[in-house]
Amino acid sequence: MKPIIACCGLDCAACEARIATIADDDEMRASVVEKWKTQYNSPDISIEMINCTGCTEPGVKLSHCPECEIRKCALSKGFLTCAECEILGTCETVKFVHQYTSEALENLKSLQ
Numbered sequence: 001m002k003p004i005i006a007c008c009g010l011d012c013a014a015c016e017a018r019i020a021t022i023a024d025d026d027e028m029r030a031s032v033v034e035k036w037k038t039q040y041n042s043p044d045i046s047i048e049m050i051n052c053t054g055c056t057e058p059g060v061k062l063s064h065c066p067e068c069e070i071r072k073c074a075l076s077k078g079f080l081t082c083a084e085c086e087i088l089g090t091c092e093t094v095k096f097v098h099q100y101t102s103e104a105l106e107n108l109k110s111l112q
Contacts, residue, residue, distance in 0.1 A: 004054045005111060007074040007081050008097040009104030012054030017062060021051050056080055070094050083111035 004012040012018050016035070020028035029050040036045050053059030055071060065071060073093055074082055082094050088108060098105040 003107065004057060005081055005083075005107050006055035006104075007068070007071045007079070008055075008094050009082065009106075009108040010055075010097065010101060011103075011107060012052075012057065015052070015054070017050045017052045018054050021053060021060065070097065081108060081111060083108040088112075 001013050003014075004018075006012050016028065016032045019025075020032055026047060029047045032050050033045050033047055037043055049063055051060045052062040052065070055061070055065060055068075070082065070093055074080070074085070077085065079085060082088050082091065085091065088094070088105075
Protein backbone atom coordinates (compact mmCIF):
# COMPACT_ATOMS: atom_id res chain seq x y z
CA MET A 1 0.00 0.00 0.00
CA LYS A 2 1.46 3.34 -1.08
CA PRO A 3 1.57 5.89 1.76
CA ILE A 4 -0.65 8.96 1.70
CA ILE A 5 1.09 11.41 3.99
CA ALA A 6 -1.09 13.89 5.87
CA CYS A 7 0.02 17.44 6.67
CA CYS A 8 1.33 16.25 10.06
CA GLY A 9 3.04 13.17 8.69
CA LEU A 10 0.53 10.49 9.62
CA ASP A 11 -0.02 7.90 6.89
CA CYS A 12 -3.65 8.25 5.83
CA ALA A 13 -3.41 5.10 3.70
CA ALA A 14 -2.98 3.09 6.92
CA CYS A 15 -5.74 4.95 8.81
CA GLU A 16 -8.67 2.75 9.79
CA ALA A 17 -11.13 5.60 9.21
CA ARG A 18 -9.92 6.06 5.63
CA ILE A 19 -9.93 2.32 5.00
CA ALA A 20 -13.52 2.07 6.30
CA THR A 21 -14.55 5.05 4.15
CA ILE A 22 -13.02 3.67 0.96
CA ALA A 23 -14.58 0.24 1.63
CA ASP A 24 -17.87 1.86 2.76
CA ASP A 25 -17.79 -0.62 5.65
CA ASP A 26 -20.05 0.30 8.58
CA GLU A 27 -18.81 -2.60 10.70
CA MET A 28 -15.27 -1.27 10.38
CA ARG A 29 -16.52 2.24 11.15
CA ALA A 30 -18.15 0.92 14.33
CA SER A 31 -14.88 -0.75 15.31
CA VAL A 32 -13.00 2.51 14.75
CA VAL A 33 -15.55 4.39 16.87
CA GLU A 34 -15.10 2.03 19.81
CA LYS A 35 -11.33 2.18 19.55
CA TRP A 36 -11.15 5.97 19.17
CA LYS A 37 -13.60 6.63 22.02
CA THR A 38 -10.95 5.29 24.38
CA GLN A 39 -7.77 6.07 22.45
CA TYR A 40 -8.64 9.74 21.88
CA ASN A 41 -10.96 10.23 24.86
CA SER A 42 -13.81 11.05 22.48
CA PRO A 43 -17.02 9.66 23.99
CA ASP A 44 -19.20 11.58 21.50
CA ILE A 45 -17.70 10.12 18.33
CA SER A 46 -20.21 8.32 16.12
CA ILE A 47 -20.22 6.02 13.10
CA GLU A 48 -21.45 8.90 10.94
CA MET A 49 -18.26 10.82 11.78
CA ILE A 50 -16.00 8.10 10.38
CA ASN A 51 -15.77 9.34 6.82
CA CYS A 52 -12.44 10.54 5.45
CA THR A 53 -10.48 10.07 2.25
CA GLY A 54 -7.30 11.54 3.75
CA CYS A 55 -6.04 14.94 4.80
CA THR A 56 -4.34 15.78 1.51
CA GLU A 57 -6.67 13.83 -0.78
CA PRO A 58 -9.84 15.08 -2.48
CA GLY A 59 -13.11 14.02 -0.90
CA VAL A 60 -14.76 13.88 2.48
CA LYS A 61 -12.80 14.70 5.65
CA LEU A 62 -13.20 13.91 9.34
CA SER A 63 -15.10 16.63 11.15
CA HIS A 64 -11.86 17.64 12.90
CA CYS A 65 -9.97 18.41 9.66
CA PRO A 66 -11.34 21.94 9.08
CA GLU A 67 -10.38 22.78 12.69
CA CYS A 68 -6.95 21.11 12.61
CA GLU A 69 -4.34 23.76 13.41
CA ILE A 70 -1.62 21.73 11.69
CA ARG A 71 -3.58 21.42 8.45
CA LYS A 72 -4.66 25.09 8.57
CA CYS A 73 -1.04 26.19 9.04
CA ALA A 74 0.31 24.05 6.19
CA LEU A 75 -2.43 25.14 3.79
CA SER A 76 -2.02 28.82 4.73
CA LYS A 77 1.65 28.57 3.72
CA GLY A 78 0.76 26.79 0.46
CA PHE A 79 2.30 23.51 1.66
CA LEU A 80 0.91 20.04 1.05
CA THR A 81 2.62 18.77 4.22
CA CYS A 82 4.77 20.11 7.04
CA ALA A 83 7.80 18.55 5.29
CA GLU A 84 8.02 21.74 3.23
CA CYS A 85 8.36 23.96 6.30
CA GLU A 86 11.77 25.17 7.48
CA ILE A 87 10.76 24.96 11.17
CA LEU A 88 9.52 21.35 11.08
CA GLY A 89 12.02 20.21 13.71
CA THR A 90 11.08 22.92 16.21
CA CYS A 91 7.41 23.56 15.40
CA GLU A 92 5.19 23.59 18.46
CA THR A 93 2.02 23.10 16.38
CA VAL A 94 2.94 19.71 14.91
CA LYS A 95 5.00 18.62 17.93
CA PHE A 96 1.84 17.25 19.60
CA VAL A 97 1.41 14.59 16.92
CA HIS A 98 5.09 13.71 16.77
CA GLN A 99 5.46 13.19 20.52
CA TYR A 100 2.87 10.38 20.30
CA THR A 101 3.60 9.10 16.80
CA SER A 102 7.29 9.30 15.94
CA GLU A 103 6.73 7.63 12.56
CA ALA A 104 4.78 10.72 11.49
CA LEU A 105 7.93 12.83 11.82
CA GLU A 106 9.95 10.18 9.99
CA ASN A 107 7.37 10.19 7.18
CA LEU A 108 7.78 13.96 6.80
CA LYS A 109 11.58 13.75 6.86
CA SER A 110 11.43 11.14 4.08
CA LEU A 111 9.61 13.70 1.91
CA GLN A 112 12.32 16.35 2.30
